[in-house]
Amino acid sequence: MDMDPVRNPYSPGAGSPPPALVGRNSELEAFDIAIQRLAIGRSAKSLMLTGLRGVGKTVLLIEFGKIAQGHGWIHQQIEATEDIRFPEAMAMLVRKALLRLSAGQRLADRARRAFGVLKSFQLRWDLPDGTGVVVGIDPEPGLADSGVLDDDLAGLFLEVGEVAQEQGIGVLFTIDEIQYLSKEHLAALIVGLHRVSQEQLPFMVVGAGLPSLPALAGEAKSYAERLFAFTVIDSLPPAESHVALSTPAENEGVRWNAAALDSVVEAAEGYPYFLQEFGKQAWDVAPGPATISEEDVEAAIPIAVNELDTGFFRVRIDRTSDGERAYISAMASLGAGPYGSGDVAAAMEKTTTQVGPLRDALIKRGLCYSPRYGVIDFTVPMFDEFVRRWQH
Ligand SMILES: Nc1ncnc2c1ncn2[C@@H]1O[C@H](COP(=O)(O)OP(=O)(O)OP(=O)(O)O)[C@@H](O)[C@H]1O
Ligand SMILES: [Mg+2]
Structure with missing residues (x-):
């Protein structure tokens, strides 16, 4: 008798919950404590998970969502993409959170104001009016419609946090693939969050992304490292x-x-x-x-x-250009990473400057990252071996 394929417990797949979630207790505990601290008005840092492809970042975000919900919090998740429209994505998150915060209740004055602030944000940022099912909301000017994105995000987050606090619950936003945010948007998010974190509201944002993230965030705002708890999710x-x-x-x-x-x-x-x-x-x-x-x-x-x-x-590699593939091949031809940018260029018989745009494109695509200056590596574990197999 064969083993029953129906009962096969293993679950390879993006974000597929593993049959046994091992080795992540410290992250889970730290998150649980952070949520509980915020719930009683103490401070807690926002969290950024970074790690290579397939290490379990998305699975952890999902798990964090469950923990938050276990404490009665509302959880909303989005996944950033290369062409994300960031202000719109934020407005959507806020809208969903406000809808859930006001579900089943006569719209209290406080929530009504929050929807008004959202409406002003949407008008200011030329977004579709997504207040949708909530009718008769007047824009509430002056809180999230300055046109400066960090101020306006702070304004929106404050509304969400305050409405949640008034109801004795909290709100968690998780943003997956956060490395796809532009530097400007990431900076706005960081500064906006910084404002809100000073109010010690039951509101938290957790991001997850590739290892390029701390550098990106560091460039975005020098105090990112102090504001965020960066946690590296690694192999087991x-x-x-x-x-x-x-x-x-x-x-x-x-x-x-x-x-x-x-x-x-x-x-x-x-x-x-x-x-x-x-x-x-x-x-x-x-x-x-x-x-x-x-x-x-x-x-x-x-x-x-x-x-x-x-x-x-x-x-x-499905959407990579010929040039990008040539760069990838050159990397893989050098064995296991990380690789000196100069060595990759030399393997292509080009100068570092000539192949710089290819390198940058691969980083932007999320296929490569730079562990430190002048060095490049794949974000996908064992990718070099795949490239060598694939070329034969
Ligand atoms: N702690 C763990 N123990 C065992 N298996 C795990 C663990 N974490 C994740 N997995 C498994 O690893 C796979 C990848 O998980 P996940 O999609 O969360 O990774 P990821 O870091 O988000 O990858 P990507 O960067 O490609 O989005 C899934 O099949 C999941 O079941
Ligand atoms: Mg993922």
Whole structure:
């Protein structure tokens, strides 16, 4: 009897909740404490999660949302894209939060004012009037319609925080892929949040993005590092990688052979997405009924790698230009990263200045980041190996 594919617990996929969320207790606890502090009027820093592709940032944002909701808070999430219209996205978040804060109640004066402030913001920023279902709201000028985005965001956030406080609850906004915000928008967000954080309202923003983020935020505003708690989300150490694989199987009455587990943990290098993919394929090839053996893993690894190549890795190069691909190939030809920008240029027989625009485009696209000055690396773990496989 084969193992039941229906009961396969592993969950490779963007933002797919893992069957066992391991190695993130300190982040979860820190967030829980921050929420509780804000709820009683104490201060807490906004949070920024940074990490490579597939380490589990989105999963953590979702988990934070659940924790916040557990404390009775309202949670709204957005995902930034390269072409995000930021003021509109913020207005939408605020609108949804205000709608939920006023759901099922006769619109209290305070909430009515908040909708008015939102309306003024939308008018000032030429946005569609999204107050929508709330009729008869007059614009409330003077609080979020100066035309200076940081002031106006601060004005909007203050409204949300104050309405929430009045109702004895809180509001959490999570912004995924935050590295796609322009420097100006990120700066406005940071300054706006700074204003609100001084009021100690039950309002919090958590961002998640690629490792390029702290540098971007640092350039955006020098005090970003003081205002935000930057937390690096990394690959899992071997002991935790073992648990990430063995616990979900145990819950289904299936045991991993110890050597089999070691091989998968090694092949995945502790990266959560890879652990899920390798685990899934090993389960599906195993004849079972109740163990996953070394032979199963040997058979599963090429299947898993192929799965990653045609999905997880492949989508990253789908929209790249020929020039960008040449740059990527040059990086991969040098082995594992990080790479000196000069070395990549030399591999292309060009100067650093000549290939600078390609490098910048890849960073903007989120495929590469600069760990420090003059150095570049892929944001996708093991991407260099994929590029070398793909070229053959
Ligand atoms: N702590 C964890 N333990 C085990 N598996 C995890 C953990 N965190 C995430 N995963 C798994 O890893 C995969 C990637 O998670 P997620 O999409 O949250 O990563 P990400 O950092 O947001 O990646 P990207 O930068 O591509 O958006 C998912 O399949 C998820 O189930
Ligand atoms: Mg994500």
